Amino acid sequence: QQPVQSPQAVILREGEDAVINCSSSKALYSVHWYRQKHGEAPVFLMILLKGGEQKGHDKISASFNEKKQQSSLYLTASQLSYSGTYFCGTISSGSARQLTFGSGTQLTVLP
Amino acid sequence: NAGVTQTPKFQVLKTGQSMTLQCAQDMNHNSMYWYRQDPGMGLRLIYYSASEGTTDKGEVPNGYNVSRLNKREFSLRLESAAPSQTSVYFCASRSAGTGPVEQYFGPGTRLTVT
Numbered sequence: 001q002q003p004v005q006s007p008q009a010v011i012l013r014e015g016e017d018a019v020i021n022c023s024s025s026k027a028l029y030s031v032h033w034y035r036q037k038h039g040e041a042p043v044f045l046m047i048l049l050k051g052g053e054q055k056g057h058d059k060i061s062a063s064f065n066e067k068k069q070q071s072s073l074y075l076t077a078s079q080l081s082y083s084g085t086y087f088c089g090t091i092s093s094g095s096a097r098q099l100t101f102g103s104g105t106q107l108t109v110l111p
Numbered sequence: 112n113a114g115v116t117q118t119p120k121f122q123v124l125k126t127g128q129s130m131t132l133q134c135a136q137d138m139n140h141n142s143m144y145w146y147r148q149d150p151g152m153g154l155r156l157i158y159y160s161a162s163e164g165t166t167d168k169g170e171v172p173n174g175y176n177v178s179r180l181n182k183r184e185f186s187l188r189l190e191s192a193a194p195s196q197t198s199v200y201f202c203a204s205r206s207a208g209t210g211p212v213e214q215y216f217g218p219g220t221r222l223t224v225t
Contacts, residue, residue: 030211054211
């Protein structure tokens with residue numbers, strides 16, 4: 001069962017902040033965040049593991065609430081280059097470690 | 112270091128034709144994956160290979176077959192293409208093991224079946 005992302009779309013002005021949420025009905029081992037620009041492949045942003053370990057780009061921050069099986073991606077002081085579709089992917093505890101992706105959040109940053 | 116490469120980039124098929132999508136990675140990753148992405152949708156897993164010599168079905172395997180030729184290469188075959196298989200296909204790879212291991216995607220193959 002795929003994770004649920006919210007909102008489906010968001011429009012910002014440069015410099016504004018945004019939060020994208022991802023929730024799952026299953027117990028999670030990890031949450032992965034990717035950004036995809038139109039016509040391109042998804043690009044890795046961040047991984048958060050159960051237990052607190054995480055890895056990602058310096059300018060991206062995210063949280064993982066293990067009790068609620070939810071993750072949030074925080075985009076602060078947005079730039080035009082942040083525009084794209086953001087996907088969360090989840091790996092469930094006890095699964096064969098394949099990622100299941102949400103349907104995406106389309107972020108548009110306007111000048 | 113090319114990362115994950117896919118061929119071809121674009122393909123148009125007629126209904127009933129067959130074709131093989133090729134994928135290769137040079138990062139010595141154990142696990143490889145094939146996804147499809149339909150317009151406005153997320154990525155859905157077709158097949159994956161956790162290690163050389165093994166393959167398993169994902170969420171949407173019907174109409175596809177795969178071959179893990181060696182550690183580097185993982186191909187996806189459409190035996191008899193249908194319009195419902197019009198999509199963008201992404202190959203991905205990831206290292207094995209626990210810990211924060213990211214997945215790398217290839218540039219995609221845009222397939223149209225008429």
